[in-house]
Amino acid sequence: xxxxxxxxxxxxxxxxxxxxxxxxxxxxxxxxxxxxxxxxxxxxxxxxxxxxxxxxxxxxxxxxxxxxxxxxxxxxxxxxxxxxxxxxxxxxxxxxxxxxxxxxxxxxxxxxxxxxxxxxxxxxxxxxxxxxxxxx
Amino acid sequence: xxxxxxxxxxxxxxxxxxxxxxxxxxxxxxxxxxxxxxxxxxxxxxxxxxxxxxxxxxxxxxxxxxxxxxxxxxxxxxxxxxxxxxxxxxxxxxxxxxxxxxxxxxxxxxxxxxxxxxxxxxxxxxxxxxxxxxxxxxxxxxxxxxxxxxxxxxxxxxxxxxxxxxxxxxxxxxxxxxxxxxxxxxxxxxxxxxxxxxxxxxxxxxxxxxxxxxxxxxxxxxxxxxxxxxxxxxxxxxxxxxxxxxxxxxxxxxxxxxxxxxxxxxxxxxxxxxxxxxxxxxxxxxxxxxxxxxxxxxxxxxxxxxxxxxxxxxxxxxxxxxxxxxxxxxxxxxxxxxxxxxxxxxxxxxxxxxxxxxxxxxxxxxxxxxxxxxxxxxxxxxxxxxxxxxxxxxxxxxxxxxxxxxxxxxxxxxxxxxxxxxxxxxxxxxxxxxxxxxxxxxxxxxxxxxxxxxxxxxxxxxxxxxxxxxxxxxxxxxxxxxxxxxxxxxxxxxxxxxxxxxxxxxxxxxxxxxxxxxxxxxxxxxxxxxxxxxxxxxxxxxxxxxxxxxxxxxxxxxxxxxxxxxxxxxxxxxxxxxxxxxxx
Numbered sequence: 025x026x027x028x029x030x031x032x033x034x035x036x037x038x039x040x041x042x043x044x045x046x047x048x049x050x051x052x053x054x055x056x057x058x059x060x061x062x063x064x065x066x067x068x069x070x071x072x073x074x075x076x077x078x079x080x081x082x083x084x085x086x087x088x089x090x091x092x093x094x095x096x097x098x099x100x101x102x103x104x105x106x107x108x109x110x111x112x113x114x115x116x117x118x119x120x121x122x123x124x125x126x127x128x129x130x131x132x133x134x135x136x137x138x139x140x141x142x143x144x145x146x147x148x149x150x151x152x153x154x155x156x157x158x159x160x
Numbered sequence: 161x162x163x164x165x166x167x168x169x170x171x172x173x174x175x176x177x178x179x180x181x182x183x184x185x186x187x188x189x190x191x192x193x194x195x196x197x198x199x200x201x202x203x204x205x206x207x208x209x210x211x212x213x214x215x216x217x218x219x220x221x222x223x224x225x226x227x228x229x230x231x232x233x234x235x236x237x238x239x240x241x242x243x244x245x246x247x248x249x250x251x252x253x254x255x256x257x258x259x260x261x262x263x264x265x266x267x268x269x270x271x272x273x274x275x276x277x278x279x280x281x282x283x284x285x286x287x288x289x290x291x292x293x294x295x296x297x298x299x300x301x302x303x304x305x306x307x308x309x310x311x312x313x314x315x316x317x318x319x320x321x322x323x324x325x326x327x328x329x330x331x332x333x334x335x336x337x338x339x340x341x342x343x344x345x346x347x348x349x350x351x352x353x354x355x356x357x358x359x360x361x362x363x364x365x366x367x368x369x370x371x372x373x374x375x376x377x378x379x380x381x382x383x384x385x386x387x388x389x390x391x392x393x394x395x396x397x398x399x400x401x402x403x404x405x406x407x408x409x410x411x412x413x414x415x416x417x418x419x420x421x422x423x424x425x426x427x428x429x430x431x432x433x434x435x436x437x438x439x440x441x442x443x444x445x446x447x448x449x450x451x452x453x454x455x456x457x458x459x460x461x462x463x464x465x466x467x468x469x470x471x472x473x474x475x476x477x478x479x480x481x482x483x484x485x486x487x488x489x490x491x492x493x494x495x496x497x498x499x500x501x502x503x504x505x506x507x508x509x510x511x512x513x514x515x516x517x518x519x520x521x522x523x524x525x526x527x528x529x530x531x532x533x534x535x536x537x538x539x540x541x542x543x544x545x546x547x548x549x550x551x552x553x554x555x556x557x558x559x560x561x562x563x564x565x566x567x568x569x570x571x572x573x574x575x576x577x578x579x580x581x582x583x584x585x586x587x588x589x590x591x592x593x594x595x596x597x598x599x600x601x602x603x604x605x606x607x608x609x610x611x612x613x614x615x616x617x618x619x620x621x622x623x624x625x626x627x628x629x630x631x632x633x634x635x636x637x638x639x640x641x642x643x644x645x646x647x648x649x650x651x652x653x654x655x656x657x658x659x660x661x662x663x664x665x666x667x668x669x670x671x672x673x674x675x676x677x678x679x680x681x682x683x684x685x686x687x688x689x690x691x692x693x694x695x696x697x698x699x700x701x702x703x704x705x706x707x708x709x710x711x712x713x714x715x716x717x718x719x720x721x722x723x724x725x726x727x728x729x730x731x732x733x734x735x736x737x738x739x740x741x742x743x744x
Contacts, residue, residue, distance in 0.1 A: 070262050080256035080339035085390035103636035106712035 245334040246355055247369045247377040249348055252596045255386045256339055257348050263335045264317045266308040268299055272327035276300040279325045283308060286319045310353055311335045338431045343393060346444040347384055347423055347594065350431035363544045381596045383419035388412050391709040392422040399702045400426055400680065407681035409445040411577045412710065415585040415672050417602045418578055418592045448545040450570035454646030455509045456664045457566030462506050462619065463583050464529045465517045467612040474735050476501035479512040486558050490515050501735040506619045507627035509643060511565045518564030519557060526560045532607045533579040534589060535571050541592045547572045566644060577677045580664050584672040587613040618732040621669045632665055632700035634707040636718035638726065641665025641703060643695035658682050661695035665703045668716060670729055678702040
């Protein structure tokens with residue numbers, strides 16, 4: 025009984041110390057790893073800084089204006105040529121269209137206030153444009 | 161522990177096994193030894209129990225002194241994202257205006273350089289801009305640290321490294337970079353080679369940007385809009401070259417918050433290499449420069465007279481003859497030689513009428529009014545380069561008369577624009593700012609009545625519609641403004657051939673959102689202006705083009721300014737007493 029207890033205790037001591045050493049090594053390895061990851065983060069961050077500066081440099085208005093002058097035959101935009109989406113009039117449904125299902129699927133322009141889509145009837149579907157010009 | 165117990169056991173066994181009874185002194189000694197052993201054992205056991213209990217307690221609760229220290233090392237806080245060096249500067253939508261990049265600098269330890277001449281030649285083959293003589297003296301000196309070149313490019317660093325010269329070393333450094341170049345030069349400013357802010361925002365917010373005072377370095381968000389700033393600079397530089405002006409200045413300001421959306425002073429410089437530009441270019445004409453602004457001041461005089469009810473729109477003054485006072489002669493540039501009503505005085509920019517208007521109010525009230533508008537003291541704005549206005553030594557009737565039309569008092573374009581903003585926004589003065597403001601309403605102080613502000617709006621619109629500023633009209637927007645042509649005072653005398661022409665405007669006049677200011681320094685007339693150099697010919701077109709450009713960017717809805725509704729909205733009777741030819 026006495027010997028059993030001694031053996032048990034020594035086994036426990038060996039197991040615990042093995043476990044502790046293992047833990048300690050693992051922690052050391054992780055610490056080394058985190059140091060590496062941090063320095064990588066630093067390098068990447070510096071690279072990002074450079075890319076940000078590059079992006080800002082390439083996007084400076086003077087450069088863009090030069091490029092538009094070179095590649096786009098456009099004049100200065102006049103204020104009346106710029107219209108906000110909400111200023112556009114609602115599209116009127118063509119009065120000759122008798123059947124709403126003949127109108128192609130986005131039946132309304134995308135607006136800020138969405139008009140709910142009309143449900144299609146159950147059953148076989150038909151191509152939207154197929155019916156459109158048919159005059160009764 | 162094991163040894164302790166086993167020896168104890170052995171004792172017991174020995175006591176049991178031997179049935180010999182010891183007597184006398186031997187027994188006493190044995191008893192004493194046993195007692196001591198038990199006491200020591202109990203003490204040790206007690207200590208171990210405490211240690212074990214503490215261990216269990218720590219493992220379970222985790223409370224204790226040692227934990228805070230370990231926590232700092234282990235918790236996620238231990239992996240802070242290192243903000244590299246000086247913090248960046250952004251515009252109002254987040255475009256980068258200034259950023260810090262890591263670079264490498266080359267230094268030498270001359271005591272370790274074997275052959276200075278050879279090393280100097282080799283270095284010069286890579287970095288051509290260095291002079292070989294100064295390199296040789298540097299590398300031959302007896303010090304143990306000399307800078308060879310700050311901020312190398314990666315290619316140069318590689319080549320220097322490949323040369324393999326002993327005694328040369330690299331040091332990691334930071335360099336401030338301004339990707340937009342000269343676009344926001346005066347606003348953002350620049351830093352010296354050691355990244356210390358020495359102008360503009362870089363200087364004013366140096367501590368915040370560098371995190372010097374122990375705090376984390378924080379980026380600065382300016383109120384300036386890169387697109388507006390570019391349009392402003394583009395138009396100003398275009399007209400500066402058309403009219404061969406020596407300088408130009410421009411400002412776009414939000415009237416509701418007094419945020420500066422664009423601020424340009426020409427000629428400017430590239431903050432990436434400020435040493436290559438003369439000091440003249442680094443002078444910020446918009447905030448540091450103070451000028452006699454000329455007729456734009458008539459806006460304040462008229463507003464004051466109307467606000468103090470010294471005169472009504474129906475009244476007017478006789479502008480037939482120039483005023484003679486104290487040896488001066490006040491005359492009109494566009495003489496009408498007749499009685500002019502208040503709207504006419506403003507519209508035709510009559511010096512005589514305005515001087516009489518101000519004289520009727522009196523110097524004391526005039527001075528108090530201009531103080532309220534922040535025109536008589538240094539404006540509070542987040543820049544180190546802010547000029548204080550130049551006041552006349554005395555302020556009597558003569559000074560009131562000249563200041564009424566913008567001569568004798570020098571103010572900066574920033575002050576003028578802020579005051580004009582207060583004239584048109586309903587009469588509330590707010591301090592100008594270059595920092596992006598939160599959406600909350602900025603507090604201000606009421607300087608004129610709202611009703612007066614409405615009249616000023618209409619008067620400014622009248623100038624563009626029928627008066628001296630017709631060329632400032634922009635299709636689609638109700639532009640209102642006032643021209644200002646002043647002779648430059650050089651060595652105490654007005655020079656007739658050197659003018660400062662300015663135009664201060666606001667748009668859209670039915671509900672003003674932005675103040676636009678443009679100024680040209682010494683413009684010369686050309687064929688397109690029939691030789692005229694006045695503000696109506698030279699600076700009003702800048703404002704027209706600029707508003708057409710920035711209106712859509714700022715999302716101002718266009719209107720048909722010729723429509724009957726707008727005409728009625730902006731209508732102001734002129735009460736003219738001009739004799740019509742048809743009535744003879």
